[in-house]
Amino acid sequence: MGEKVGQQSVSFSQPPVITSSAAIVGPEEGAGPLAQYFDWVIDDPLFGEKSWEKAECKMLEESGKLALKKINLQTQDADLFLAGDLLNQIVSANYSARGLEIPFFGLFGACSTFVEAMLLASMLVDGGFARCVLLASSSHHLTAERQFRFPVEQGVQRPATGQWTATASGALVVEAQGDGPxxxxxxxxxxxxxxxxxxxxxxxxxxxxxxxxxxxxxxxxxxxxxxxxxxxxxxxxxxxxxxxxxxxxxxxxxxxxxxxxxxxxxxxxxxxxxxxxxxxxxxxxxxxxxxxxxxxxxxxxxxxxxxxxxxxxxxxxxxxxxxxxxxxxxxxxxx
Amino acid sequence: MVAVKGNIEQQQEQESQREEYRLLVESVKPQHNVLKNCVMAFLVGGTICVIGQLFLDFFISQGMGEREAAAVTAGTMVFLGAFLTGIGVYDQIGKIGGAGSIIPITGFANSIVAPAMEFKREGFLFGVGAKLFTVAGPVLVYGIITSCLVGIIYYLLQ
Incomplete structure (x- = not known):
């Protein structure tokens, strides 16, 4: 069993294994220097859907499915799905969980959500509450822009300190046993x-x-x-x-x-x-x-x-x- | 009493830490190139105005009165702003021009068409209808209030 260390840390006695991963990214991210490492670069920010929100949700769901598929697991093999995103009521995570049908905890930690999910997944696995956890988080440039800033076609200058919300989604499978980091x-x-x-x-x-x-x-x-x-x-x-x-x-x-x-x-x-x-x-x-x-x-x-x-x-x-x-x-x- | 004093001291210390951090942020923050921004705003804004002037002269040369020609010119520029927004060009101009492309009437058209395009998917009532003036709304509200006030002052001075 893992234990608490110091003020705010935890260490795991049987360190959980990340047995699989998947990443899907948008066009701008696909043009970046890491493009070759991603499983899927989508050219169309709509991802074949009717709205950007639907596209983000699909991206999240597909990355989760892909991470499981890579190690020949089905969705029912996962005990838990931990996911989150930036949108109000974390809709991307909720709606992708609707499609995946895995017991689900929705998380919100803004851009820290992915590591929050990794931490929680490890604690649940090392604590014996789950054997296999699928975790994922996503963001979409165009859904975030309209929620937090201006309409996309608005002719405004972004300040130099402003940041570019990535269109991307990443998923990991964390298990009690297996090969991997x-x-x-x-x-x-x-x-x-x-x-x-x-x-x-x-x-x-x-x-x-x-x-x-x-x-x-x-x-x-x-x-x-x-x-x-x-x-x-x-x-x-x-x-x-x-x-x-x-x-x-x-x-x-x-x-x-x-x-x-x-x-x-x-x-x-x-x-x-x-x-x-x-x-x-x-x-x-x-x-x-x-x-x-x-x-x-x-x-x-x-x-x-x-x-x-x-x-x-x-x-x-x-x-x-x-x-x-x-x-x-x-x-x-x-x- | 001691606890209260402790709280005040704690608050003061937090305030001074925040102030110190604010100064650090200011020193690290990339600075705007004000001169470059002004020049670009002048060039882009100036170009838009020259185009407007050309239309105005053209309409007058076609025999329109000055007032009618001005109205038609404004309409034409609004159309151009809306059209360029629709084909995804105006935001690119805005990126370079800044205030130079926001202040002219084309920028006003952009600020209405951009949300209209953006919120189409939420339907015509709660999407386009409700969000159409999210950006232009404040301009209209305070523009109208100011013009009313100026009108009253003008009336009183006469």
Whole structure:
């Protein structure tokens, strides 16, 4: 049985195995440098559906099915489906669970949802409550834009600190036994709010939560940046990453060259017009399920710390002048 | 009393931490190139106005009175703005032009057609009908209020 470690961390006695993964990405993401690692690049943001919401839902469901299919599992073989997305009432997750017919927990942690799901799946598997968990999260540029910002055809300039919500979905199968990288331990984040009110600067809102979780993780587990091949953040972007480094240094922790950001790896930041970097639940989901999963499997990385951050506001709270609370969850995945 | 004092101190410390962080964010944030933005806004906005002027001159040369020609020109520019929005070009112009493409009447057309296209799938009543003026609404409300106020002041001064 796993146990609680330190203030906020958990470690698993029988580290759950990620036996399969799948990633589906949109056209902009398919034009990025990691394209070859994704199972499916869709050319049409509508994915053959009538609305962008339906397209996102289909993307999420298909990535889940694909992850199971790769290891010859049927949907009924999964004990649990954990999923979430960015839309109101997490509709993409709910509607894809309707199609999959697997017992389901819907999750919302904004862009941290994927790691939240990995943590919960590991705890459920190591705790003996499930043998096989399917987890997934997604985001869609066009569904997020209309919910959080402006209509797509509106001629507005995005500020340089703004981020590009990724059209992507990633899914993993986490099992008690099998072959694949293992989830060794993790740290559950606290909600941190440093008073940022600018919805176009999510990186700044999320960086303090990332620093908090990361430092707590090091303290709880007695590790430091050198203990990992890489420390991968979800979608801090250029601004958030700089701020995280500053915040860590202030607290006497130098991450050196270990930091990577899924939002920055997903795109060619020079050529693609994505401003401060990619974001969204699908960002860390697809980059981990596509790129990092295969690199871990090939033993090119021994152990990485994956930490996804989420900004937990809604347009309404922001219009009411509330600041943006943020959270970061971390897991350690070892090959 | 001690607890209350502790709370106030805690709040003050939190405030100073937030202020410190705000300054850090400001120092890290990429800065806008104000000059470049102004020049691009001038060029794009200017081009739109020149096109409008050409139409105006054309309509006048065809024998229209100045007032009629102005109305027809506005209509033509609204049509162009809506058309370019419909074929997905106006948002690209907006990306370069900024305020230069938002302020002219073509930008107004864009701000109505963009939500109309966006919310078509939610139906004509609660989609297009309800959301049509999400962006243009504030402009209309405060534009109309201001023009009323200016009208009253003008009337009183006469």
């Amino acid at each position: 293992r989830i060794v331990c993790g740290t559950i984040g606290k909600v941190v709010d440093m008073g940022i009110t600018d919805m176009n600067n999510m990186g700044a809102a999320m960086a303090p939560a990332a620093a908090d979780t990361l430092l707590t993780h090091f303290e709880d587990t007695g590790t430091n940046p050198d203990s990992y091949d890489l420390i991968v953040t979800g979608d801090l972007g250029k601004v958030g990453q700089k701020l995280l480094i500053e915040l860590l240094k202030k607290r006497g922790c130098d991450p050196g060259d270990k930091l990577r950001d899924c939002g920055l790896m997903f795109y060619d930041t020079e050529k693609q017009d994505i401003h401060a970097g990619g974001s969204g639940c699908g960002c860390s989901a697809a980059v981990f399920s596509g790129y990092f999963y295969s690199e871990l499997k090939e033993q090119r990385y021994k152990n990485i710390l994956l930490m996804a951050t989420g900004a937990l506001m809604s347009p309404i709270t922001c219009q009411q002048g509330e600041s943006i609370p943020a959270i970061a969850h971390a897991v350690v995945v070892s090959s």
